Amino acid sequence: MIGDTTIVTPPLVCGYADVELAHEQMRTHRACRIVRCAWKAAAYYTLVAAGRLTPQSLTPRERAAARGIEFPPLDSDPPNSGGPTYRTLREVLDKLSELALPTSGADGNGHPENP
Numbered sequence: 284m285i286g287d288t289t290i291v292t293p294p295l296v297c298g299y300a301d302v303e304l305a306h307e308q309m310r311t312h313r314a315c316r317i318v319r320c321a322w323k324a325a326a327y328y329t330l331v332a333a334g335r336l337t338p339q340s341l342t343p344r345e346r347a348a349a350r351g352i353e354f355p356p357l358d359s360d361p362p363n364s365g366g367p368t369y370r371t372l373r374e375v376l377d378k379l380s381e382l383a384l385p386t387s388g389a390d391g392n393g394h395p396e397n398p
Contacts, residue, residue, distance in 0.1 A: 305329035 308326035315323045330336035339346070347354040367375075 300329040300332065302329065302333045302335060305333075306335075 305326040308322050309330065312320050312323035312326070317324045317327050327336065331338060341349070344354045
């Protein structure tokens with residue numbers, strides 16, 4: 284960052300990008316936001332690079348305000364989707380972390396030491 288100016292550039296898309304797959308991913312991740320979903324972001328930039336999609340000139344918040352639609356603040360709690368509890372997620376992550384750590388008696392790569 285130089286002074287108060289921030290320069291943002293979209294990532295480049297390689298020549299092997301599949302436009303039809305990008306369309307499918309955009310449909311699959313319709314409810315996701317590009318800034319929070321890597322799949323939708325990759326599909327979005329692929330379609331922009333292929334000339335199949337023109338980026339909006341207004342933000343979603345600005346478009347909602349222009350149409351008189353309430354837009355949730357960024358710091359609001361996400362809707363409860365009935366998924367697993369925070370405690371369950373924490374337990375799963377803790378167990379995955381245990382699996383990722385080398386066991387005692389391992390050579391540092393998770394393999395048993397050779398006698």
